[in-house]
Amino acid sequence: MQKIPVLVTGIGGGGHGEQILKALRMADTPYLIVGGDMNPFSKGLAEVDIPYILPPANDPRYVDALLALCSKHDIKAMFHGSEPELKVMSANRERIRGAGVFLPINPAPVIDLCMDKAKTSQWLMERGFAVPRTVVINELADLEQVDFFPAVLKPSVGSGGSANIFLAQDRKELTFLGTSLLENIGSYIVQEYVGDTDSEFTVGVLFDMDGNLLNSIAVRRMILSGLSNRVRVKNRTDDMSLGEVLAISSGVSQGDVGAFPEVTGACERIATELGCQGAVNIQCRLAGGKVYVFEINPRFSGTTSLRAMVGYNEPDVLIRTHVLQDPVPPRFTYREGRVVRGLAEVLLPGNPIEQA
Template identity: 50%
Template sequence: MNQIKVLVTGVGGGGLGEQTLKALKLSKLPLDIIAADVTPISKGLSQVKRAFIVPPASSSNYINEVLSICAAEKVNVLFCGSEAELKKLSKHRQQIIDAGIFFPINNDKVIATCLDKFKTAEFFRENNIPYPKTYKITCLSDIDQIGTFPLVLKPNTGAGGSANTMIVQSKDELFAFVKYLLGFYNEFVAQEYVGDPESEYTVGVLSDMNGKLINSIAINRFISSGLGNRIKVKNTSGRSELGEHLIISSGISQGEIGRFPLVTKQCEEIAQKIGSTGPLNIQCRLVNGKVYIFEINPRYSGTSSMRAMVGFNEPDLMIRHHYLNEPIKRNFEYDEGYVIRGLDEEYLPKKDK
């Protein structure tokens, strides 16, 4: 088999791109992997033989730069490593395909719905799917409709790793934090805090590009430790069923990995209902036997490499099935156990100017 040239963008340390890169390195396919990032001070760039610097996805030159690299390097497959790049590249999907490049991302409708938290909540409401009560906040008076506590305040789009996310447990806190956030955002969401920290899962549901389910996998997250949480506050809401502390994940997932059928089967049904045609990463908690989803990411995951370790390698599967036209087994078996994380340092020597 000839080598398959793969470009992964956004490979800076700890993010989606680096995790995709790690998963690809675990593949047994003859891959020649190159990488790109916006800065040379990038952990992922140090892991490949050929590395490239590209402008930010917001730049008018971004698409041309990526396509120029693809042309010069004869790239066969492209993976994007950040949501900003996913948004930009998905708008140029046909241009990428016309260049002869396999670009395994989800469809535009799923991307548009899932990258907007309020649109995602509306989808749940319209389809009678359990979900945390979700309110769109655009002005201070919007909080008058809210009587549910505790709440999680977060940007309506973006906020990877729970950036700019806050927990509020009273009307006074809600008023203060909403007033603060309106200084930075035109809109954000207030979402009901549901479940206890031990019931949180990150779930991968992989469908092929024709919408047929391939398989699913879950990690029961350990978020009580320092590495696993961004916010941890004492529960003063009076709702003891939520646990002693209210916790928001840092996005750095670790925990027990496996099938968890009670969780994954519900997530599979939701992925099919939303019309997924690629990778889907679902953040949820299990409450009284029902999955309550607070976020869907229409992309590969920050846990993609951990999934690959146990035999669930999403980038590899997409290349095999769609690029190589190999038959793949659906609902295949994979290992189960625990995946844990720590810190991993990398030294990058200064280069001569």
């Protein structure tokens, strides 16, 4: 079978572009992977078939550069590797698809809603789904509305890789951290910390591009290891049901991969009501028999390769279904297992990499 040319952007280490690249490499379908990143020191440049340096997503030349690569290499499918690129591709979806390139992204209203955590929490609450108590902070006085501890402070928009996320266990910490966050990033949200460190899941729900549910999968995260941990502190509150240690994931997920119907069922209902197409990733904790959702990422996940390792290869499934016209049946089988992560090194190409 002839190799299918695909373009993956944002292939630097740690993002979901690298994850898509890894998943495509694991597929039985043969792919010619054209990869791009704006960073000339990107690890992924050593791991694709044809590497390019791309303009940043906010550069006016960005979309033109992508389309030029698509034309040059007869690209059949394009995958974004970062949220800034997702926003630009969403805004230019008709132009990209008009060039004959398969672009598996969610509808614009889904992307716009889910990339704002405050709006997402409000949407979930209005529809009866369990969410941690959430307060939007626009000014210092808004912190007085927070009457729950522990509390997680984080940006409403952005925060990829758990950037600018903090944990407050009392009013003094809340005021100190909240003041600093307001001065440095502006508005943010405060959410109730729920569940213990063994109860956190990242859940993938996959639809075809007509909105038909294909399957779901979850990773029960091991968040206490150094690689997967952003915040780890002793629990100083009176609520020992949260465990002796309170922790927030770094966004680098590892753990037990499987069906976990106790969480995937609720996440399938949420993603269906949202009207998702393609991949969506839902972050949640299972506490008191309820699935508390604290974030929805309307894109491929940072666990895409972990899922592919057990036979749940989202980018390959979508290409087979919509490009190769070889649809994968709904509820396709996959294995379960424990996937752990470490660090890897690559030797970058010695010759200069072409600018797109």
